[in-house]
Amino acid sequence: MAQLPLFLDSEKLRCLVIGGGDVAARKLATLIERGVTTRIVTVEANQQIAKLASEQGIAIELRSFALHDLADVNLVIAATNDRELNQQIAAACAARAILVNVVDDFELSTAIFPSIIDRSPVLVAVSTGGRSPTLARRIKTQLETHLSGGLGRVADFLFDKRREFGGIRSRRTWDAVLDSTIPDLLERGEVAAADEQFASIHGEQASTHGFVSLVGAGPGDPELLTLKAARCIDRADVLYYDNLVSQEVLARVRKDADLVYVGKKRKFAGIRQEEINQLLLASALEGKRVVRLKGGDPFMFGRGGEEIESLIRERIPFEVVPGITAALGCAAYAGIPLTHRDYAQSVRFVTGHLKSGEIHLDWPELAKPDQTLVVYMGLANLELFTRNLVEHGLTPQTPIAIVSRGTFPDQQVVKTTIDAVEGMSSLRTLVSPTTAIIGGVVGFSDRLEAKPKN
Numbered sequence: 001m002a003q004l005p006l007f008l009d010s011e012k013l014r015c016l017v018i019g020g021g022d023v024a025a026r027k028l029a030t031l032i033e034r035g036v037t038t039r040i041v042t043v044e045a046n047q048q049i050a051k052l053a054s055e056q057g058i059a060i061e062l063r064s065f066a067l068h069d070l071a072d073v074n075l076v077i078a079a080t081n082d083r084e085l086n087q088q089i090a091a092a093c094a095a096r097a098i099l100v101n102v103v104d105d106f107e108l109s110t111a112i113f114p115s116i117i118d119r120s121p122v123l124v125a126v127s128t129g130g131r132s133p134t135l136a137r138r139i140k141t142q143l144e145t146h147l148s149g150g151l152g153r154v155a156d157f158l159f160d161k162r163r164e165f166g167g168i169r170s171r172r173t174w175d176a177v178l179d180s181t182i183p184d185l186l187e188r189g190e191v192a193a194a195d196e197q198f199a200s201i202h203g204e205q206a207s208t209h210g211f212v213s214l215v216g217a218g219p220g221d222p223e224l225l226t227l228k229a230a231r232c233i234d235r236a237d238v239l240y241y242d243n244l245v246s247q248e249v250l251a252r253v254r255k256d257a258d259l260v261y262v263g264k265k266r267k268f269a270g271i272r273q274e275e276i277n278q279l280l281l282a283s284a285l286e287g288k289r290v291v292r293l294k295g296g297d298p299f300m301f302g303r304g305g306e307e308i309e310s311l312i313r314e315r316i317p318f319e320v321v322p323g324i325t326a327a328l329g330c331a332a333y334a335g336i337p338l339t340h341r342d343y344a345q346s347v348r349f350v351t352g353h354l355k356s357g358e359i360h361l362d363w364p365e366l367a368k369p370d371q372t373l374v375v376y377m378g379l380a381n382l383e384l385f386t387r388n389l390v391e392h393g394l395t396p397q398t399p400i401a402i403v404s405r406g407t408f409p410d411q412q413v414v415k416t417t418i419d420a421v422e423g424m425s426s427l428r429t430l431v432s433p434t435t436a437i438i439g440g441v442v443g444f445s446d447r448l449e450a451k452p453k454n
């Protein structure tokens with residue numbers, strides 16, 4: 001069955017439990033806990049269910065199920081150990097459009113009981129679509145560790161404040177409350193201190209402009225996104241992104257946020273940096289929470305510095321959230337340590353991008369041994385790059401690795417030596433983006449089998 005997650009008003013439910021064994025008792029316990037009005041019909045009742053029912057003043061009707069039992073109910077739990085009878089009950093419920101849960105029979109059921117994490121009034125329900133109760137329990141345990149015991153108090157606090165300050169519409173205020181120590185205070189029962197802190201946050205937020213987060217999205221694998229980056233993405237009103245941000249990362253963006261492409265491909269080929277800066281400014285001045293999402297790290301060959309300059313000029317509050325830069329992602333996923341006591345005592349990140357048709361780099365420095373060079377944006381000019389290194393004295397047999405689409409599932413790594421790069425046909429078929437790593441560490445990496453699992 002395809003599933004529609006739905007929470008029902010337990011006070012409006014009238015439930016019939018058919019069966020008197022352990023499973024029926026467990027369901028009855030859940031129904032009682034949730035305040036559902038329940039009747040029980042069973043030919044036999046075990047001690048557990050009899051005790052539960054008598055504690056709650058529920059009379060057990062000791063007899064066989066009859067169709068008239070369905071007259072005034074809107075939920076049925078079929079928990080008999082007779083599959084044929086369960087099937088009949090399910091069919092009778094279907095004919096009357098009554099929700100039915102047939103215990104341990106997902107196919108016959110029209111409603112199932114999910115695994116629940118209860119932080120009332122907050123409830124988190126987990127279903128594996130009937131595939132595996134063990135997996136559902138495992139997910140529940142994992143979630144439990146992330147959800148503080150005081151979550152219900154936090155929900156009540158937010159609810160009261162929303163009623164009290166009906167005018168606060170901005171999600172920013174509520175985010176600021178949740179990011180403050182208010183949840184901890186509430187967990188400890190320090191309601192007055194929480195109120196005081198709320199008042200100061202409310203005052204501050206009312207007078208602020210928008211906020212810009214310059215966020216590094218990492219090289220591609222969405223699991224390389226930092227927790228902070230994920231939180232920024234989750235909270236943004238508007239996100240500006242470009243080519244290097246992977247689809248998997250973009251898939252995390254909330255459906256109601258504006259996602260704006262400002263890369264240099266397609267119709268944006270001519271978009272200038274200044275225009276991007278203006279877009280960021282304009283959104284921030286509208287009071288929005290803006291995220292500028294950039295591949296890798298925003299300050300690594302990413303023009304992040306230019307983007308914050310205009311924010312500083314206009315006094316727009318901002319933050320920079322670092323990301324895993326391509327050099328680190330590519331090296332790790334290709335099994336290349338960027339430094340190693342025997343091969344490289346330093347590492348240089350350089351760009352192979354041409355400026356006015358030339359690469360302006362300090363070649364004698366780059367050609368020195370015992371270091372690792374990482375070349376960004378260099379595939380088109382790699383022949384020129386390696387030729388220059390050899391001309392300035394770097395050993396022609398120095399190993400080089402060219403990593404294409406590093407950290408993506410289709411990552412490719414081509415290894416050779418710098419003197420063999422010229423005319424190498426396999427480089428022409430590599431898909432961008434690519435990063436080259438040059439130095440003895442590349443040779444060392446041949447000995448490493450290990451590669452982080454995707």
Ligand SMILES: C[S@@+](CC[C@H](N)C(=O)[O-])C[C@H]1O[C@@H](n2cnc3c(N)ncnc32)[C@H](O)[C@@H]1O
Nearest residue numbers: 296297300302325326376377405406433434435
């Ligand atoms: C404009 S720079 C941006 C660098 C980015 N800010 C960073 O920190 O990784 C673009 C270059 O980064 C490198 N790059 C980015 N993502 C990559 C990836 N997944 N695999 C290989 N190289 C990548 C390529 O050299 C590409 O030409």
